[in-house]
Amino acid sequence: xxxxxxxxxxxxxxxxxxxxxxxxxxxxxxxxxxxxxxxxxxxxxxxxxxxxxxxxxxxxxxxxxxxxxxxxxxxxxxxxxxxxxxxxxxxxxxxxxxxxxxxxxxxxxxxxxxxxxxxxxxxxxxxxxxxxxxxxxxxxxxxxxxxxxxxxxxxxxxxxxxxxxxxxxxxxxxxxxxxxxxxxxxxxxxxxxxxxxxxxxxxxxxxxxxxxxxxxxxxxxxxxxxxxxxxxxxxxxxxxxxxxxxxxxxxxxxxxxxxxxxxxxxxxxxxxxxxx
Amino acid sequence: xxxxxxxxxxxxxxxxxxxxxxxxxxxxxxxxxxxxxxxxxxxxxxxxxxxxxxxxxxxxxxxxxxxxxxxxxxxxxxxxxxxxxxxxxxxxxxxxxxxxxxxxxxxxxxxxxxxxxxxxxxxxxxxxxxxxxxxxxxxxxxxxxxxxxxxxxxxxxxxxxxxxxxxxxxxxxxxxxxxxxxxxxxxxxxxxxxxxxxxxxxxxxxxxxxxxxxxxxxxxxxxxxxxxxxxxxxxxxxxxxxxxxxxxxxxxxxxxxxxxxxxxxxxxxxxxxxxxxxxxxxxxxxxxxxxxxxxxxxxxxxxx
Ligand SMILES: Nc1ncnc2c1ncn2[C@@H]1O[C@H](COP(=O)(O)OP(=O)(O)O)[C@@H](O)[C@H]1O
Ligand SMILES: [Mg+2]
Numbered sequence: 335x336x337x338x339x340x341x342x343x344x345x346x347x348x349x350x351x352x353x354x355x356x357x358x359x360x361x362x363x364x365x366x367x368x369x370x371x372x373x374x375x376x377x378x379x380x381x382x383x384x385x386x387x388x389x390x391x392x393x394x395x396x397x398x399x400x401x402x403x404x405x406x407x408x409x410x411x412x413x414x415x416x417x418x419x420x421x422x423x424x425x426x427x428x429x430x431x432x433x434x435x436x437x438x439x440x441x442x443x444x445x446x447x448x449x450x451x452x453x454x455x456x457x458x459x460x461x462x463x464x465x466x467x468x469x470x471x472x473x474x475x476x477x478x479x480x481x482x483x484x485x486x487x488x489x490x491x492x493x494x495x496x497x498x499x500x501x502x503x504x505x506x507x508x509x510x511x512x513x514x515x516x517x518x519x520x521x522x523x524x525x526x527x528x529x530x531x532x533x534x535x536x537x538x539x540x541x542x543x544x545x546x547x548x549x550x551x552x553x554x555x556x557x558x559x560x561x562x563x564x565x566x567x568x569x570x571x572x573x574x575x576x577x578x579x580x581x582x583x584x585x586x587x588x589x590x591x592x593x594x595x596x597x598x599x600x601x602x603x604x605x606x607x608x609x610x
Numbered sequence: 611x612x613x614x615x616x617x618x619x620x621x622x623x624x625x626x627x628x629x630x631x632x633x634x635x636x637x638x639x640x641x642x643x644x645x646x647x648x649x650x651x652x653x654x655x656x657x658x659x660x661x662x663x664x665x666x667x668x669x670x671x672x673x674x675x676x677x678x679x680x681x682x683x684x685x686x687x688x689x690x691x692x693x694x695x696x697x698x699x700x701x702x703x704x705x706x707x708x709x710x711x712x713x714x715x716x717x718x719x720x721x722x723x724x725x726x727x728x729x730x731x732x733x734x735x736x737x738x739x740x741x742x743x744x745x746x747x748x749x750x751x752x753x754x755x756x757x758x759x760x761x762x763x764x765x766x767x768x769x770x771x772x773x774x775x776x777x778x779x780x781x782x783x784x785x786x787x788x789x790x791x792x793x794x795x796x797x798x799x800x801x802x803x804x805x806x807x808x809x810x811x812x813x814x815x816x817x818x819x820x821x822x823x824x825x826x827x828x829x830x831x832x833x834x835x836x837x838x839x840x841x842x843x844x845x846x847x848x849x850x851x852x853x854x855x856x857x858x859x860x861x862x863x864x865x866x867x868x869x870x871x872x873x874x875x876x877x878x879x880x881x882x883x884x885x886x887x888x889x890x891x892x893x894x895x896x897x898x899x900x901x902x903x904x905x906x907x908x909x910x911x912x913x914x
Contacts, residue, residue, distance in 0.1 A: 355713055356710075356713045358680070361710055361711050361713060362711075364707065364710050365696075365707050365710075365711075368696075368699060368703055368706070368707045369696070369698065369699070371703075372698060372699075444694070444695075444696060444697060445690075445692065445693075445694035446694065446696060448660075448690065448694045449694040449695075449696075449708070449711075450711060451660050452658060452660060452683065452688040452690065452694070452756075453683060453684075453708065453711035453712055453759075454680040454681070454683045454684040454711065454712065455680075455711060456679065456680060609660075609661070609662060610621070610661060
């Protein structure tokens with residue numbers, strides 16, 4: 335049978351082309367969805383297990399000691415203080431992780447982007463599709479995380495719902511600039527360095543585990559500059575219901591700025607790498 | 611289908627494609643024959659609207675790649691030089707996701723995928739991961755994938771490089787069938803047998819330029835004699851012996867491992883070589899090929 339121009343029949347009728355077209359970037363995002371099909375079970379399980387373990391060990395066990403000696407941190411129980419910090423820090427990790435190896439791999443190893451570019455997608459569709467997928471995956475993780483937090487009684491206000499978009503924003507504030515960087519890389523050595531000297535220190539010293547007022551002055555200023563500090567503060571205000579109006583808007587705006595600048599950089603580095 | 615005038619591709623100061631002109635018409639199978647670095651891939655990438663044109667004009671399917679790249683690619687299939695399959699996904703999923711890039715409904719992709727798997731002789735492997743498949747299977751899958759959207763134009767960049775002879779012949783057979791069905795094929799290769807087998811018309815490309823253009827038959831008739839005598843002597847003897855036998859043929863070439871005598875009557879020339887008292891280690895009389903054309907035009911062999 336000829337495989338060229340053979341009409342496609344369905345229930346004896348030639349199928350008409352669809353009228354509503356799928357946006358190009360969404361077609362690229364679908365690819366990452368296909369990839370996820372293979373791993374979603376273990377991925378969901380991990381997303382669930384990590385907050386449970388953290389909140390049980392650090393929050394509840396360590397927290398009961400802290401609460402007994404100093405009546406909690408910043409006026410709330412330690413577990414309630416810690417949980418939103420961990421949420422933001424986890425989002426940072428996923429945001430960075432999912433835009434390091436996957437982006438470089440899609441350029442160099444699997445050449446996934448090139449496959450997309452040979453189809454009708456262009457470089458900005460490829461970029462936007464991947465970032466949209468990263469955002470979607472972070473959303474899944476955050477939803478699970480917040481449910482676990484709620485189960486531990488650490489969400490104290492309906493404002494806590496807003497921690498969902500806020501936490502996704504934190505993830506993207508790291509993920510988008512990281513994608514721009516990854517698109518320039520040929521080896522993964524830089525990723526390991528970034529993990530060791532940026533991601534992990536931020537995790538420890540951005541107000542996740544203790545207020546940054548306990549840090550030396552110089553480090554405090556450094557912490558202010560990092561998106562994670564603002565992410566932690568924002569998520570914490572929201573889950574504790576201690577919303578500070580313009581301050582929190584400021585945190586969100588700062589995170590959004592990282593996303594925005596990161597996106598502009600992505601457009602440049604992706605085009606430079608893929609359109610030659 | 612494709613029309614290029616003064617087409618140039620530069621990378622920085624380096625000129626990869628140096629002002630070439632060509633026209634590819636509907637239903638033909640057009641080849642770019644040339645050694646590594648000739649600029650074949652650069653040209654294919656411009657035709658497939660992946661790589662911007664540096665200079666000159668290019669029209670593909672009647673459209674301008676600079677502004678209508680997406681519409682052009684929607685009607686074109688590309689088999690890149692290096693496979694870009696997803697090694698973790700199954701054979702079928704690779705086809706499914708590729709069809710989604712073209713926004714085809716799932717059911718349609720599925721039907722088409724079944725036909726193509728059959729065509730590529732991969733039906734039995736449909737639900738296996740791609741990673742462990744052989745090079746030939748991966749290549750056939752890449753071709754099947756490029757056909758998912760039923761393209762008007764199929765571009766194949768070195769479709770059989772790196773495959774064993776059996777896998778190559780199977781692939782040639784599949785490409786031949788596509789040709790029979792009227793698909794316009796654009797093929798690059800550095801194998802002269804591939805070019806002879808598959809191409810109706812071809813250009814011989816070297817260092818970014820076209821050295822000649824025509825059907826395989828025309829090129830051989832124009833640039834080579836009917837027959838070639840290959841003589842192998844002991845290493846080191848070739849240069850001196852070449853001087854003695856040069857007059858026996860219209861033209862000769864000295865390669866590191868053999869002397870080639872171009873003549874219309876190979877047997878007669880060989881008889882004269884023997885009559886001169888020369889005793890080559892081995893001899894071969896054969897018809898001229900595109901390899902000889904390339905050697906004549908560029909002074910170099912296709913595969914070094
Ligand atoms: N992205 C690039 N940057 C710089 N030089 C390149 C690039 N791509 C190809 N080239 C050079 O252009 C020349 C032609 O390459 P190519 O088109 O791949 O040739 P072919 O496919 O015939 O082997 C080669 O010398 C190659 O090194
Ligand atoms: Mg090439």
